Amino acid sequence: MATQRSDPTVVVVGTGLIGTSIGLAARAAGEPVALRDLDAARMALAASLGAGVPMPPSSQGAGSSARAGVDSVRLVVVAVPPRATASVVVEQLRLFPNATVTHVSSVQALPQREVEASSVPSARFVGSHPIAGREVSGPVGASADLFRDRPWVICPAAASDETAVDAVAGFANLVGAQPVVLPAEEHDRLLARLSHVPQLVASALAASLQRLPNGRAALAGSGIRDTTRLADSSPQLWAQIVGANAREVSEALRAVAAPLLALADELGSASLDPSEAERLVAALVEQGRIGRSLLPGKHGRAATPLSVVQVSVPDEPGALARLLAEVAADGINLEDLRVEHAPGSPVGAALVSVAPADEARLVRSLAAHGWSAVPGGQAPL
Amino acid sequence: MATQRSDPTVVVVGTGLIGTSIGLAARAAGEPVALRDLDAARMALAASLGAGVPMPPSSQGAGSSARAGVDSVRLVVVAVPPRATASVVVEQLRLFPNATVTHVSSVQALPQREVEASSVPSARFVGSHPIAGREVSGPVGASADLFRDRPWVICPAAASDETAVDAVAGFANLVGAQPVVLPAEEHDRLLARLSHVPQLVASALAASLQRLPNGRAALAGSGIRDTTRLADSSPQLWAQIVGANAREVSEALRAVAAPLLALADELGSASLDPSEAERLVAALVEQGRIGRSLLPGKHGRAATPLSVVQVSVPDEPGALARLLAEVAADGINLEDLRVEHAPGSPVGAALVSVAPADEARLVRSLAAHGWSAVPGGQAPL
Numbered sequence: 001m002a003t004q005r006s007d008p009t010v011v012v013v014g015t016g017l018i019g020t021s022i023g024l025a026a027r028a029a030g031e032p033v034a035l036r037d038l039d040a041a042r043m044a045l046a047a048s049l050g051a052g053v054p055m056p057p058s059s060q061g062a063g064s065s066a067r068a069g070v071d072s073v074r075l076v077v078v079a080v081p082p083r084a085t086a087s088v089v090v091e092q093l094r095l096f097p098n099a100t101v102t103h104v105s106s107v108q109a110l111p112q113r114e115v116e117a118s119s120v121p122s123a124r125f126v127g128s129h130p131i132a133g134r135e136v137s138g139p140v141g142a143s144a145d146l147f148r149d150r151p152w153v154i155c156p157a158a159a160s161d162e163t164a165v166d167a168v169a170g171f172a173n174l175v176g177a178q179p180v181v182l183p184a185e186e187h188d189r190l191l192a193r194l195s196h197v198p199q200l201v202a203s204a205l206a207a208s209l210q211r212l213p214n215g216r217a218a219l220a221g222s223g224i225r226d227t228t229r230l231a232d233s234s235p236q237l238w239a240q241i242v243g244a245n246a247r248e249v250s251e252a253l254r255a256v257a258a259p260l261l262a263l264a265d266e267l268g269s270a271s272l273d274p275s276e277a278e279r280l281v282a283a284l285v286e287q288g289r290i291g292r293s294l295l296p297g298k299h300g301r302a303a304t305p306l307s308v309v310q311v312s313v314p315d316e317p318g319a320l321a322r323l324l325a326e327v328a329a330d331g332i333n334l335e336d337l338r339v340e341h342a343p344g345s346p347v348g349a350a351l352v353s354v355a356p357a358d359e360a361r362l363v364r365s366l367a368a369h370g371w372s373a374v375p376g377g378q379a380p381l
Numbered sequence: 382m383a384t385q386r387s388d389p390t391v392v393v394v395g396t397g398l399i400g401t402s403i404g405l406a407a408r409a410a411g412e413p414v415a416l417r418d419l420d421a422a423r424m425a426l427a428a429s430l431g432a433g434v435p436m437p438p439s440s441q442g443a444g445s446s447a448r449a450g451v452d453s454v455r456l457v458v459v460a461v462p463p464r465a466t467a468s469v470v471v472e473q474l475r476l477f478p479n480a481t482v483t484h485v486s487s488v489q490a491l492p493q494r495e496v497e498a499s500s501v502p503s504a505r506f507v508g509s510h511p512i513a514g515r516e517v518s519g520p521v522g523a524s525a526d527l528f529r530d531r532p533w534v535i536c537p538a539a540a541s542d543e544t545a546v547d548a549v550a551g552f553a554n555l556v557g558a559q560p561v562v563l564p565a566e567e568h569d570r571l572l573a574r575l576s577h578v579p580q581l582v583a584s585a586l587a588a589s590l591q592r593l594p595n596g597r598a599a600l601a602g603s604g605i606r607d608t609t610r611l612a613d614s615s616p617q618l619w620a621q622i623v624g625a626n627a628r629e630v631s632e633a634l635r636a637v638a639a640p641l642l643a644l645a646d647e648l649g650s651a652s653l654d655p656s657e658a659e660r661l662v663a664a665l666v667e668q669g670r671i672g673r674s675l676l677p678g679k680h681g682r683a684a685t686p687l688s689v690v691q692v693s694v695p696d697e698p699g700a701l702a703r704l705l706a707e708v709a710a711d712g713i714n715l716e717d718l719r720v721e722h723a724p725g726s727p728v729g730a731a732l733v734s735v736a737p738a739d740e741a742r743l744v745r746s747l748a749a750h751g752w753s754a755v756p757g758g759q760a761p762l
Contacts, residue, residue: 131602143755145693151600180600190597198586198605200641200662203669205582208574208637210672216571217675219532219561221512224579225676226610231669239663242648246658250649256589257645260581260638267623268631277627281581282620288584288612291591294598295606312526318709320718324702334701338719374524 007072008034010171011055011096012079013088015039015046018104018133019079020142023051025175028144034069046139071098075167078103082240086114093120100167102128106191107244108155108184116157126164127155127184129191130177148176155184192248197256199230199238200249206231259284307359311350311366311373320350323371330365332358388453389415391552392436392477393460394469396420396427399485399514400460401523404432406556409525415450427520452479456548459484463621467495474501481548483509487572488625489536489565497538507545508536508565510572511558529557536565573629578637580611580619581630587612640665688740692731692747692754701731704752711746713739 012023013036023033023046033052037043043054055069076092076099078085085105092101093115101124105111108127115122132150152172156165169179182190206228209217242249263284267277313319327334338351354362359375366373393404394417404414404427414433418424424435436450457473457480459466466486473482474496482505486492489508496503513531533553537546550560563571587609590598623630644665648658694700708715719732735743740756747754 131600133602141756143691143753145691145753145755148693153600190593190600193589193593194598194601194605197589198608200644200665201582201586202604202608203666204637204641205579206670206672207640207665207668208578208633208672209675210668211636212571212574212675217575218677219512219534219571220575220676221514223583223611224575226607227579227583228669228673228676229607230604231666231673233666235663235666235670238666239659242662243655243659246648246653246655250645250647252589253641253645253648255592256585257638257641259588260585260634261642263581264631264634264638266631267627267634272627274624274627278620278624281623282616284581284588285584285612285614285616285619287588287591288609289587289616291587291589292609292612294590294593295601295609296599310524310526312529316714318706320715321702321705321707321709324705325699326702328699328702333697337701372524372526374526375522 006032007069008032008053008055009072009074010034010052011036011073011076011092011099012052013037013076013092014078014080015043015051015139016079017138017141018130018146019077020046020049020051020139021132021144021146022077022079022104022130022175024049024142024144025147026171027052029174031174034073042139046142049139049142051139051142070096073099075099075171076101077171081237082107082111082244086111086118089115089125090118090120093122093125100124100126100164102126102154102168102171104128104130105244106195106241108153108187110244112155112157112184116159122157122159123161124164125157126160126168127157128168128172129153129155129187130172132177145176147172150177151180152177153187154179154181155187156181157184188245188248189252192245192252196238196242196245196249197252199233200242200253201256202228202230203233203238307354307356307362307375309352309354309359309362309366309373309375311352311371313350323350323366323369326369326371327352327362327365330361332362332365387413388450389413389434389436390453390455391415391433392417392454392457392473392480393433394418394457394473395459395461396424396432396520397460398519398522399511399527400458401427401430401432401520402513402525402527403458403460403485403556405430405523405525406528407552408433410555412555415454423520427523430520430523432520432523451477454480456480456552457482458552462618463488463492463625467492467499470496470506471499471501474503474505481505481507481545483507483535483549483552485509485511486625487576487622489534489568491625493536493538493565497540503538503540504542505545506538507541507549508538509549509553510534510536510568511553513558526557528553531558532561533558534568535560535562536568537562538565569626569629570633573626573633577619577623577626577630578633580614581623581634582637583609583611584614584619688735688737688743688756690733690735690740690743690747690754690756692733692752694731704731704747704750707750707752708733708743708746711742713743713746 010026010031011034012019015035015037023035026033027050034055035043035046035052036055047054073096076096078088080088082105085103089101089103112127115125130147130150130152132146154168172179263280266280335353363373391407391412391414393400396416396418404416407414408431415436416424416427416433417436428435454477457477459469461469463486466484470482470484493508496506511528511531511533513527535549553560644661647661716734744754
């Protein structure tokens with residue numbers, strides 16, 4: 001990364017995972033970036049990774065000697081926890097008179113209302129949300145590629161100038177993301193269903209594992225591991241996200257939990273008719289298949305079914321690479337790949353997904369190279 | 382697979398995915414296998430795959446000319462849908478006087494009660510459940526390796542002989558599985574929590590996606606894809622499984638759904654205190670982290686945290702193989718690997734998991750080979 005010599009055009013406030021990634025992505029696109037953070041050590045780490053240059057304290061006020069470092073700024077991106085978002089946005093609108101100010105919170109309507117209720121004019125304010133993240137936090141996990149090909153939702157406020165919206169959309173394009181303009185309320189309603197409720201459901205399912213007798217979770221298969229993967233996330237972050245989107249999450253969560261509780265009641269009823277129980281479960285699973293088919297597939301196409309081939313792979317360096325090299329040598333493109341290990345096993349299963357048209361060729365290729373392979377992905381217990 | 386010349390020692394009834402896999406695994410271990418199925422075409426397909434020899438109709442009665450094909454049988458494995466399991470078990474106890482008869486249903490207590498209520502003596506009967514499966518069904522998806530290193534739960538009935546339990550445990554060992562003896566009721570209680578409820582929760586979550594406005598599911602991230610992966614499963618199969626374990630599923634489902642509905646009520650309450658909302662969510666997510674930590678890790682060890690490194694990989698044949706070959710050449714062992722594609726992208730992200738001690742070395746190795754890699758796994762939106 002070349003040393004920055006120009007005055008900053010982009011300021012990033014908050015150098016956690018997302019803020020540092022924004023700095024890295026902007027620097028990679030050639031923008032001079034200044035960093036701001038109350039935590040000087042974290043900001044120094046982000047700067048050392050190449051995310052930008054710490055803004056000198058003198059420029060952070062309005063001293064005339066530092067006007068150049070302020071007036072050059074065209075975009076300020078606020079990447080702080082949800083609870084602090086609005087007040088930091090208002091502060092930046094005051095500090096940087098020529099800049100569009102956006103934030104990147106997982107919740108949009110509440111900070112928008114809070115900014116609108118402040119005394120600063122909000123024509124230069126536009127909320128936004130890049131749909132990308134990691135399980136880790138902090139600058140060390142950051143990546144210039146984090147936003148590449150991800151949606152970046154932009155939520156204009158009533159007072160937002162068109163030029164402000166364009167500035168954020170242009171920045172999203174600059175870092176490889178796909179800008180999508182939505183009202184803040186619609187963003188929050190969608191994200192409640194696509195992100196916030198799945199998080200709570202995964203956590204509740206994982207929490208219920210504590211009721212198992214000691215050691216019995218060893219009988220778990222891959223199904224519950226997938227279903228609870230989100231449960232590793234941060235309690236504090238999710239408390240703020242859900243707290244700031246409580247009404248939408250409430251409604252979306254009820255839409256999932258109420259039918260499940262009704263089904264639990266039916267299944268536990270003393271007068272349950274077994275064929276009625278089966279009818280209820282079949283209907284739920286069938287509706288789930290329909291809903292699942294709505295999720296996007298690769299390359300933004302509608303989800304298309306893939307053929308899965310299971311291959312036994314010894315758990316040693318190079319085995320998987322050899323397999324993939326042999327498949328690639330036959331010109332077959334992998335659509336997806338997962339590796340699974342059974343408890344106690346020195347052998348893993350590679351689940352190789354290819355377009356259905358390639359399945360037979362893949363199986364022949366693997367067999368020709370001596371792999372034990374069969375069509376069919378791994379499923380619930 | 383050598384042609385079978387001996388009289389069968391193992392009979393498999395039902396040549397779907399599991400039955401055919403059992404036949405293949407037994408044949409691979411050298412046992413002569415006979416197949417039975419009401420669907421002659423499916424049985425012929427299983428036989429053509431090497432799962433065993435179709436049992437001639439004459440041996441299926443008790444004609445004296447065919448006694449050899451009956452008397453030689455030591456183990457009968459019934460692999461039919463849950464609803465038919467008990468009656469088929471009873472039939473096999475009558476047909477094969479020297480054999481232990483087991484089944485492989487996902488539910489144990491109900492078929493056990495049904496067999497015990499029949500007029501046949503049940504000393505030779507032991508239910509069992511190999512914890513393995515696939516999303517596909519039918520003999521074509523079968524694999525001799527399906528049970529390798531998976532738990533195979535064995536549920537003795539009150540009248541079961543010890544020799545019958547040993548026969549099933551011995552067979553489980555023969556095909557590479559790990560026998561675990563549990564009472565049928567405990568099996569059903571555990572599987573309700575580890576398998577049946579996760580299925581219903583994933584289906585309900587996926588079903589709720591139908592409420593999204595047209596096309597908006599395109600904003601989905603990897604979190605909801607993982608959480609709803611099970612929702613692709615078969616409605617008919619799951620109707621029978623849940624129907625046969627209704628009481629345990631009811632209780633386990635209520636333990637997940639009731640707290641979620643209570644949380645939905647709290648979050649939707651007009652008098653909600655925001656800090657109370659945050660406290661409730663933080664507590665749920667924290668409990669989920671604890672529950673999730675109980676799931677088994679690789680090689681049957683307790684789950685240990687892995688370091689995840691994200692690498693950009695062009696979506697073309699050979700790219701992933703080259704990456705893995707270079708990692709392997711540096712002697713680094715992959716613990717897990719996933720490939721993800723963003724909507725609209727010609728580039729995928731490989732999420733490479735390694736032991737934490739290997740993370741720094743992996744990042745250096747990738748960088749040295751010119752890959753764009755950063756520590757940190759992909760997370761919720």
